[in-house]
Amino acid sequence: MRFILYILLFNLSAACLWGQGPEAKLDIAHLTGDFYIYSTYHDYKGNKIPAHGMYLVTGQGVFLFDTPWDTSQFQPLLDSIASRHHQTVHWCIATHWHDDRTEGLNIIALKA
Numbered sequence: 001m002r003f004i005l006y007i008l009l010f011n012l013s014a015a016c017l018w019g020q021g022p023e024a025k026l027d028i029a030h031l032t033g034d035f036y037i038y039s040t041y042h043d044y045k046g047n048k049i050p051a052h053g054m055y056l057v058t059g060q061g062v063f064l065f066d067t068p069w070d071t072s073q074f075q076p077l078l079d080s081i082a083s084r085h086h087q088t089v090h091w092c093i094a095t096h097w098h099d100d101r102t103e104g105l106n107i108i109a110l111k112a
Contacts, residue, residue: 026068026076028084034058038077040068055081061090 027039034057039050053066062081068074082088 025073026080028080038068038080040073040077042069055089057085057087062087064089064092066095067092 025041029037029039031037031054036055036057037052038055039052041048041050043049051066051069053064053068055065056063062085068077078089
């Protein structure tokens with residue numbers, strides 16, 4: 001009986017460890033006032049690497065600082081901002097030229 005209990009416990013533990021769904025590719029957290037931090041993730045050599053950006057909600061729209069890692073993460077960010085704040089992104093500035101900051105600039109240029 002004890003052996004069966006151990007087997008059952010092992011199987012439940014394994015299911016919890018390996019049976020989890022995919023991790024979120026977008027996290028948004030309130031910073032202060034109308035500023036929010038967002039994080040997107042990219043797989044680099046088997047490691048999950050975060051890239052952090054920020055946005056400011058104004059009465060005229062949202063000002064985005066940096067874009068997500070890749071274009072597949074950009075629309076979920078825009079959708080989350082629209083859903084959360086009932087605003088759209090009108091402006092975007094990249095703080096430097098790496099992909100984790102500039103990959104969505106073409107998309108925002110078409111939408112803004």
